[in-house]
Amino acid sequence: MPELPEVETVARLIRPALEGRRIQAVDVRWLRSLGGLSRARFAKCVVGQKLTRIWRRAKYIVFDLEDDLGRSAGCLVGHLRMTGRMHVEKQDVEPNPYTRISLDLDDGNRFHFIDVRKFGRLTWAAEPGQVFASLGPEPLGDEFRAEWFSAALRERKRMLKPLLLDQSFLAGLGNIYVDESLFRAGLHPLRRSDRVPRARAFELHAAIQSILRQAIEREGSSFDTFYRTPEGQPGSYQAQFQVYGRTGKPCRTCGRSIRKITVGQRGTHLCTRCQPAPRAKSTT
DNA sequence: AGCTACTCCTGGTAGC
DNA sequence: TGCTACCAGGAGTAGC
Numbered sequence: 001m002p003e004l005p006e007v008e009t010v011a012r013l014i015r016p017a018l019e020g021r022r023i024q025a026v027d028v029r030w031l032r033s034l035g036g037l038s039r040a041r042f043a044k045c046v047v048g049q050k051l052t053r054i055w056r057r058a059k060y061i062v063f064d065l066e067d068d069l070g071r072s073a074g075c076l077v078g079h080l081r082m083t084g085r086m087h088v089e090k091q092d093v094e095p096n097p098y099t100r101i102s103l104d105l106d107d108g109n110r111f112h113f114i115d116v117r118k119f120g121r122l123t124w125a126a127e128p129g130q131v132f133a134s135l136g137p138e139p140l141g142d143e144f145r146a147e148w149f150s151a152a153l154r155e156r157k158r159m160l161k162p163l164l165l166d167q168s169f170l171a172g173l174g175n176i177y178v179d180e181s182l183f184r185a186g187l188h189p190l191r192r193s194d195r196v197p198r199a200r201a202f203e204l205h206a207a208i209q210s211i212l213r214q215a216i217e218r219e220g221s222s223f224d225t226f227y228r229t230p231e232g233q234p235g236s237y238q239a240q241f242q243v244y245g246r247t248g249k250p251c252r253t254c255g256r257s258i259r260k261i262t263v264g265q266r267g268t269h270l271c272t273r274c275q276p277a278p279r280a281k282s283t284t
Numbered sequence: 285a286g287c288t289a290c291t292c293c294t295g296g297t298a299g300c
Numbered sequence: 301t302g303c304t305a306c307c308a309g310g311a312g313t314a315g316c
Contacts, residue, residue, distance in 0.1 A: 032292085081292095082293085083293090083294085083295095098294095115293095116293085116294060116295070117292085117293045117294055117295085118292075118293050118294080119292065119293065156285090156286090157285080157286080158285090158287090159286095159287095162286085162287085264287080264288080265288080265289080265290095
């Protein structure tokens with residue numbers, strides 16, 4: 001599922017084809033992908049506007065818009081959720097059957113928002129700040145410091161896994177990179193955040209940053225046909241997975257079989273030797 | 285405050 | 301082979 005590295009990869013991929021282009025028409029094939037806006041309102045806000053900048057915040061992709069007088073005209077805000085994809089191709093290419101929203105561009109190309117499971121969104125907002133107000137820091141941004149992280153973990157008294165998935169705590173991680181980060185730091189997903197020693201919090205902080213950086217370098221992870229872009233090659237970070245999707249396979253560090261448990265309705269992968277259980281009880 | 289359950293969705297797969 | 305049941309899950313929301 002697209003998380004920060006995959007979303008960053010998509011933004012980088014589509015940016016050159018979009019920046020500077022003007023939107024000439026829109027085609028909304030699945031209304032709910034607009035996240036509550038009507039087709040008419042969406043079209044009114046978007047058609048005729050110029051795409052000036054494509055950027056990422058957390059797992060959102062933002063398309064800044066400008067009207068023909070050069071004034072700000074709000075922005076498109078996209079979220080890929082589980083199966084969303086974005087790409088640009090020639091207007092005469094037959095669109096993918098799962099295309100939910102298309103934008104005709106002034107250079108003969110067409111932008112497509114494709115989403116098999118329809119969880120994703122592409123909507124218009126006057127102010128992106130409104131959408132982002134409740135998001136926590138960017139894990140690769142300056143405000144995400146080890147000292148802050150250690151203190152924030154102590155303040156919250158939650159299990160590590162749901163806390164790291166909480167976008168208002170830290171914005172951009174999803175199921176895969178949380179599992180991988182916790183493994184790298186040797187922390188059990190059920191461990192309470194306020195019981196993580198300071199040195200361990202620093203290790204987790206470093207693990208999150210280094211894993212995200214490596215994943216971006218490898219253009220994210222793709223292990224399923226849903227997550228591949230038609231024109232771009234799939235990412236390759238999945239080859240680096242230590243625990244995610246490796247249930248029953250030997251831990252690459254100690255050899256013990258990787259286990260899968262459920263935490264907050266989410267599949268959670270771990271090595272019970274490298275990530276000891278929070279209580280004395282050993283779950284083998 | 286933090287937890288669980290439920291919702292939205294559909295392709296893939298396990299089981300019969 | 302063909303059917304059914306269940307699984308994956310990000311984020312929002314409701315209720316305890």
